[in-house]
Amino acid sequence: MTRAMNPTVADYESLARAYCQAVYGNEDDWNDECLDDDNSCVSATRDTLDMFREAARTTWREAFDRQDLSETAIYWCSVQAVKGDRRESLTVVDCGGFRLCYQV
Numbered sequence: 162m163t164r165a166m167n168p169t170v171a172d173y174e175s176l177a178r179a180y181c182q183a184v185y186g187n188e189d190d191w192n193d194e195c196l197d198d199d200n201s202c203v204s205a206t207r208d209t210l211d212m213f214r215e216a217a218r219t220t221w222r223e224a225f226d227r228q229d230l231s232e233t234a235i236y237w238c239s240v241q242a243v244k245g246d247r248r249e250s251l252t253v254v255d256c257g258g259f260r261l262c263y264q265v
Contacts, residue, residue, distance in 0.1 A: 166205040166259040175234070176203065176261045180252045183228050183236035205259050210235055213253050213260075223248065240264075 178188040208216075213235060217224035226238035233255040241248045252263040 166207070168203075168205060168256060168259075168261055172254070172256045172261055173203070175256070176252060176254045176263055179230050179234035179236065179254050180263055182230050182234075183252060184250075202263055202265055204262050204264075205256075206262060207259055210253060210255055210260065222246075 174191065178191040181188045181191045210233075214227075217227065217237065217240065221240055221242050222244055223239065223241040224237050225240070228236045228238075230236055235253045237251045239248045240251045249264045254261050
């Protein structure tokens with residue numbers, strides 16, 4: 162049975178910790194990182210971490226400075242999926258049956 166894509170507080174915490182680890186070099190102040198009030202910068206997907214890695218290599222227009230933070234988290238300093246899109250950082254965390262993505 163596949164887990165529904167309903168992130169828990171722990172899932173959001175994992176995402177904030179991964180983001181802080183990538184950007185600041187540690188996750189000590191993860192609780193100060195407000196991802197956003199309405200989670201509009203966070204999305205859930207069934208795409209696997211390997212699918213993200215493959216897309217970065219083959220289909221995205223640009224993907225720079227990937228960090229594999231752990232077996233369950235990846236960060237890119239700058240990505241652009243298609244020409245004309247904004248370049249943003251991307252953090253992806255595996256939450257079991259789905260992944261959480263944070264783009265800023």
